[in-house]
Amino acid sequence: MKAFTTHSGLVAPMDRANVDTDMIIPKQFLKSIKRSGFGPNLFDAVRYLDEGQPGRDNSQRPLNPDFPLNWPRYKGASILLARGNFGCGSSREHAPWALEDYGFRVVIAPSYADIFYNNCFKTGLLPIVLDDKIVDKLFADLESHEGYSLDIDLEAQVVIDSQGERFSFEVDEFRKTCLLEGLDEIGLTLKQGDAIKKFEQSWRQQSPWLFDVIC
Amino acid sequence: MAGKTLYDKLWESHLVSESGDGSALLYIDRHLLHEVTSPQAFEGLRIAGRKPWRIDANLATPDHNVPTEAAERAGGVASIADEISRIQVATLDDNCADFGIVEHKINDAGQGIVHVIGPEQGATLPGMTVVCGDSHTATHGALGALAHGIGTSEVEHVLATQCLVAQKMKNMLIRVDGELGLGVTPKDVVLAIIGKIGTAGGNGHAIEFGGQVFADMSMEGRMTVCNMAIEAGARVGMVAVDEKTIDYVKGRQYSPSEALWDQAVAHWQTLHSDADAVFDSVVTFEGGAIEPQVSWGTSPEMVLPVGGRVPNPAQARDAAQREGIERALHYMGLKPDMAITDIAVDRVFIGSCTNSRIEDLRAAAVVAQGRTVAGSVKQVLVVPGSQAVKVQAESEGLDKIFIAAGMEWREPGCSMCLAMNADKLGSGEHCASTSNRNFEGRQGNGGRTHLVSPAMAAAAAVAGHFVDVRELMAEKVAS
Numbered sequence: 001m002k003a004f005t006t007h008s009g010l011v012a013p014m015d016r017a018n019v020d021t022d023m024i025i026p027k028q029f030l031k032s033i034k035r036s037g038f039g040p041n042l043f044d045a046v047r048y049l050d051e052g053q054p055g056r057d058n059s060q061r062p063l064n065p066d067f068p069l070n071w072p073r074y075k076g077a078s079i080l081l082a083r084g085n086f087g088c089g090s091s092r093e094h095a096p097w098a099l100e101d102y103g104f105r106v107v108i109a110p111s112y113a114d115i116f117y118n119n120c121f122k123t124g125l126l127p128i129v130l131d132d133k134i135v136d137k138l139f140a141d142l143e144s145h146e147g148y149s150l151d152i153d154l155e156a157q158v159v160i161d162s163q164g165e166r167f168s169f170e171v172d173e174f175r176k177t178c179l180l181e182g183l184d185e186i187g188l189t190l191k192q193g194d195a196i197k198k199f200e201q202s203w204r205q206q207s208p209w210l211f212d213v214i215c
Numbered sequence: 216m217a218g219k220t221l222y223d224k225l226w227e228s229h230l231v232s233e234s235g236d237g238s239a240l241l242y243i244d245r246h247l248l249h250e251v252t253s254p255q256a257f258e259g260l261r262i263a264g265r266k267p268w269r270i271d272a273n274l275a276t277p278d279h280n281v282p283t284e285a286a287e288r289a290g291g292v293a294s295i296a297d298e299i300s301r302i303q304v305a306t307l308d309d310n311c312a313d314f315g316i317v318e319h320k321i322n323d324a325g326q327g328i329v330h331v332i333g334p335e336q337g338a339t340l341p342g343m344t345v346v347c348g349d350s351h352t353a354t355h356g357a358l359g360a361l362a363h364g365i366g367t368s369e370v371e372h373v374l375a376t377q378c379l380v381a382q383k384m385k386n387m388l389i390r391v392d393g394e395l396g397l398g399v400t401p402k403d404v405v406l407a408i409i410g411k412i413g414t415a416g417g418n419g420h421a422i423e424f425g426g427q428v429f430a431d432m433s434m435e436g437r438m439t440v441c442n443m444a445i446e447a448g449a450r451v452g453m454v455a456v457d458e459k460t461i462d463y464v465k466g467r468q469y470s471p472s473e474a475l476w477d478q479a480v481a482h483w484q485t486l487h488s489d490a491d492a493v494f495d496s497v498v499t500f501e502g503g504a505i506e507p508q509v510s511w512g513t514s515p516e517m518v519l520p521v522g523g524r525v526p527n528p529a530q531a532r533d534a535a536q537r538e539g540i541e542r543a544l545h546y547m548g549l550k551p552d553m554a555i556t557d558i559a560v561d562r563v564f565i566g567s568c569t570n571s572r573i574e575d576l577r578a579a580a581v582v583a584q585g586r587t588v589a590g591s592v593k594q595v596l597v598v599p600g601s602q603a604v605k606v607q608a609e610s611e612g613l614d615k616i617f618i619a620a621g622m623e624w625r626e627p628g629c630s631m632c633l634a635m636n637a638d639k640l641g642s643g644e645h646c647a648s649t650s651n652r653n654f655e656g657r658q659g660n661g662g663r664t665h666l667v668s669p670a671m672a673a674a675a676a677v678a679g680h681f682v683d684v685r686e687l688m689a690e691k692v693a694s
Contacts, residue, residue, distance in 0.1 A: 016542070017535060018414055018514050022654045027633045031280065031299040033254035033306050035367075051660040054299055085415040088448065089652060090633075091350040092252065093366035114384075114418055114450050115350060115364055122368035172382065173236035185368075186265070189376040192232060192240060196268075196378055199231040199242055207342070209471035209479045210244050214317050214338060215271040 002124030003182030007105050007152045009078030011142050013068050014043075019082060020089035021116060025098040029054055038094055039101030043069065073146050081138055082109040086127075087116025096123040106152050108159065110135050121175045124182070126154060128169045154180055218489025220386045221455050222421040225361035225486070229344045231378055241381045244343040246373050247329045248275035248316070250307035251635070252348030256371035257310040267314055268377040274338050275311050275318040277304045278328045279635045283598050283625035287637075291321050300636065314374075325468075327601020327627045330354040330568035334438060335603055337467030341456045341483040346373055351568045351651065353444040357437035358464065359456035359486040361421075364445065384451065385419055385495040388488075390426035393502040398685040400578065401436035402570060402649065402668035404428065404500075405443040406508035410518040412498055417449030420495070423488060424454050428502040434463040435572040442569045443651050446515040455487035509555050509681050510653045510666040512543035517653070518666065519555055521683045527551035546655055547663050548643060556681050558665065561644040563588075563595040563676040564658070565669050566625075567632035570649035571600030573607050575669040579649075580613045582673035582687055588621035589679030595622040596638060598630040622676065634659045647675035 029041045031054055040058040045051075047069060049062040063070045069077070080099065086109040087095060095116060099107065100123045107125065110132045120127040130138070141161065142148045151160040154176065159167040178185055189196075204211050219227075231240040253275070260266070267273065280300040282288050287296055292308065295301035304321060311318035319325035325332060330351050333339035339355040345362035346352060348370040355362035369379060389408055409416075422444050429437060437454045444452025454460075461480055464470050471479045506520035519525075525544065528551060531537035544551065549558065565571075565579050576599065588595050597617045599605040605627055608614055614624040631638040632650035634657070640646050642661025649672050650657075653664035667675065674684040 017539060020514075020652075020654045022633075022652070022657050026656055026660075027635050030251050031297075031303050031635065033258075033303055035255045035258070045656045045660060085418070085448070088414055089350065089445075089654060091348060091364035091366055093255075093348075093368060096366075111415060111418065113415070113448060115366065115445075119366035119368070122366060172238065174234065174238040174380065184263075185380060186263070186372050186375045189240065189372065189378055189380065192378075193376075195232050196240070196242070196376065200269075200377070203229075203242065207479070207482065209475045210340070210343065212271050213469045214274050 001122065001178065001182050001184065004105065004124055004126050004154055004179045006154065007078065008149060009105065010074065010076055010147065010149045011079045011081050012074035012077030013139060013142055014080055014082045015139060017083040018085045018088055021087055021092050021095040022089055024087065024095040025092065026052065028052070030092060030094055035097060036101055038098035039103065042098040042102040043067070076103070078103050079106040079108065079150055080104050081135070081142060082107055083135070084110045086112050088113035091115045093119045093122065096120045096125045100125050108135065108138065121179055124179065126152065126179065128152070128159060130159065130167055130169060134167050217493045218491040220488040220492040220494060221359065221423055221453055221486060222361065222384070222386055222451065223492070225342065225344065226383060228342070229361070238380055238382055240378045241344060242378055243346055243373050244272060245339055245345045246273045247333055247345070247347035247352070248273060248307070248370070249279060249329050249349065250277045250303045251279045252367050253310065253370055254303065254306045255367050256374060257314065259371040260374060265375045267316065267374045270315050272377060273316045273374070275307060275316050276326050276329055276332060277307050277321050279629045279633065280304055281321055281628040282636050283628050283630045283638055285626055288322065288626045297637070324602050327603065328568045328571065328629055330442065331571060331600030331604065334358060335467070335601060337464060337470030340464060340470065341460055342486055346379065350445045351442050353450065353452040354438050354442040354568060356441040356444070356451055356453035357434060359453065359460055359483065361451060361453070363450040384421040387417060387420040387422045387449065388494040388497045389422055389424050390497065391424070391428035391500040391502045392426045393428065394431065395428055395502045395505060398670065398688055399505055399507060400668040400670060401432055401439040403505055403508045405440045406510065406515070406518045406666060407505045408500065409443065409447045409515045410508070411500070412447055414446060414514050414516045415448045417444060417447040420449050421451035421453065422447065422449040424452060429454050430457065433574060434459055435574045438572065439569055443515070446651055456483045507668065507671050507684055509671065511547065511549060511555065513546050513653055513655050514543070515651070515653060515666060517543055521555055521671070521681060523555050525549050525551060525553045525555065556683070558645060559591060559680045560647045560665070560675045561593050562640060562646045563592060563672050564631040564646055564648040564650060565672050566596065566598030566600065566630050567650035568600065568629070569651045570669050571598060571604065573604050575649065576604070576608050576613050579669040579673040580616045582670050582684060583620040583622065583677065584616050586620055586677040588676050591679040592676055595676045596625055596631055597622050598625040599627050601627050620677070631658050633657060647672045647681065
């Protein structure tokens with residue numbers, strides 16, 4: 001996994017609540033057996049005016065002029081400012097993959113759906129939770145300042161705006177460490193291999209009907 | 216000390232280790248796989264040179280991409296017309312063969328939607344931890360299991376380690392007291408719950424559904440309710456084990472038998488929340504007050520009783536809600552204050568992991584019997600959840616009832632719930648759907664989904680618009 005320590009970048013808005021993972025990456029793109037290449041189809045149904053299909057040349061498609069990510073001022077954005085319950089719906093990890101593939105490293109929102117939030121960390125994407133009122137302020141500042149960018153420091157758990165105003169955020173220790181160090185979580189768990197085997201042995205004794213049935 | 220909730224018990228019994236930072240290693244008993252969220256996980260194992268930790272914990276089947284038309288289905292994987300879908304299904308076959316995982320292939324007798332075949336085969340049992348790269352894994356909680364959806368990185372993690380790194384959720388009890396009225400189904404119950412607590416209402420929580428309504432509810436009904444816990448924001452939905460659970464599990468393909476059966480039952484009988492258990496939040500409903508539901512908007516919380524009227528943005532409590540209603544009305548092509556029963560439907564979909572089990576099909580067939588699909592309705596798809604459901608339905612003659620009514624009887628799969636195969640809505644079309652999500656574009660680009668129960672879907676099919684199924688039931692009684 002890609003490590004995340006600090007990040008400075010341009011901010012783009014996604015100003016609606018309950019953005020679901022079907023909207024982040026529509027189902028027709030989930031047919032891919034790869035982990036990359038989803039960026040051009042991020043927010044496909046609202047980003048383009050026609051219907052996207054896998055394998056199409058997206059550069060030839062008509063863009064929706066009302067969708068902020070298509071505006072020149074947000075070109076190259078790497079921080080997405082969003083609203084509550086971002087990422088609800090399907091568990092598809094393709095959603096954070098698409099955000100990351102597009103170039104986002106950070107999402108800021110007042111809240112996230114549980115599975116999406118968890119999936120972000122596996123992709124090296126940092127989902128930051130800030131209070132509703134702070135998010136409102138960031139949206140207002142973003143709208144009124146072209147080139148609005150933010151600095152993120154994961155170690156210090158803080159978002160800093162261009163005026164030097166600091167907004168601290170919470171993140172649990174395990175996820176933070178994995179992201180800071182870009183750790184391979186599977187490798188980390190396998191270090192506890194003996195504990196897993198020990199548990200498994202005793203669980204097999206207690207619940208033998210759970211083992212060796214499907215084979 | 217307070218007693219334990221069902222979730223506390225399931226969590227504690229599967230703890231391998233706990234670290235001081237709030238995360239824990241949780242042992243996983245059953246891992247279900249399908250073609251959409253597994254290919255990158257298998258690829259990850261290959262790149263790292265890893266093998267599955269415990270082969271017999273896994274069970275796979277293709278469901279999302281499979282064609283449901285008999286002709287296209289007949290030739291198996293090779294006859295899937297969409298090349299990208301075909302490659303994805305073939306990749307699941309290849310991965311399962313390479314790693315030695317048992318798979319019910321596209322036309323095998325055990326194939327079906329993962330969340331239908333798990334309980335049906337006894338592959339998911341009370342007291343298990345069950346995961347799958349699919350958010351509707353909460354379905355299996357109906358058996359008193361701890362079941363939830365995971366992302367693809369976690370699919371790889373479970374394959375490689377048989378564990379998940381997890382943080383304990385909070386406990387929420389949703390209690391529905393009393394009795395449901397005639398014509399009110401488990402789908403209506405869960406839609407009414409989501410309508411009240413909202414799509415983020417259960418975020419961070421494991422929901423236990425309790426109270427008389429769930430005690431009286433069939434196992435398949437409980438599956439419908441737990442299935443949609445995720446639409447209330449909760450990854451986990453559960454119902455305590457009771458005699459119905461144990462009767463349901465008995466005699467299934469992968470269920471224990473003989474001496475192991477008695478041992479298992481003794482354990483399962485402990486799988487309920489203690490009387491003095493404390494929940495972080497409790498929400499209560501009166502079952503008798505729940506009516507048949509129809510969703511009108513683009514989020515499952517945008518739902519009303521069938522006798523209701525579409526909301527008027529002018530009556531929104533704040534600007535954000537007004538904007539949400541306006542956007543949904545625009546997408547759905549509806550006018551403020553119009554009666555739900557004035558919404559015409561173009562297509563009807565009866566199926567999905569929410570409502571494709573035998574009881575669902577029976578409920579739809581009761582309404583369809585002796586009636587015909589309205590001329591204005593372009594298509595009614597009836598898609599059984601599994602090969603076993605299909606066989607059972609055909610043995611009861613349900614297929615003939617649907618066909619006689621002008622409906623299409625299809626092969627098992629996820630179908631138009633998410634339209635990854637050829638079954639989809641055209642832009643602007645309204646669909647009465649027994650599925651679980653009414654997001655923009657979910658059933659096809661520009662498609663307009665209305666979530667309903669199987670009986671309500673069948674009623675809309677024959678009427679050509681939404682109608683209170685209780686009126687049709689009264690007609691039948693009168694005739």
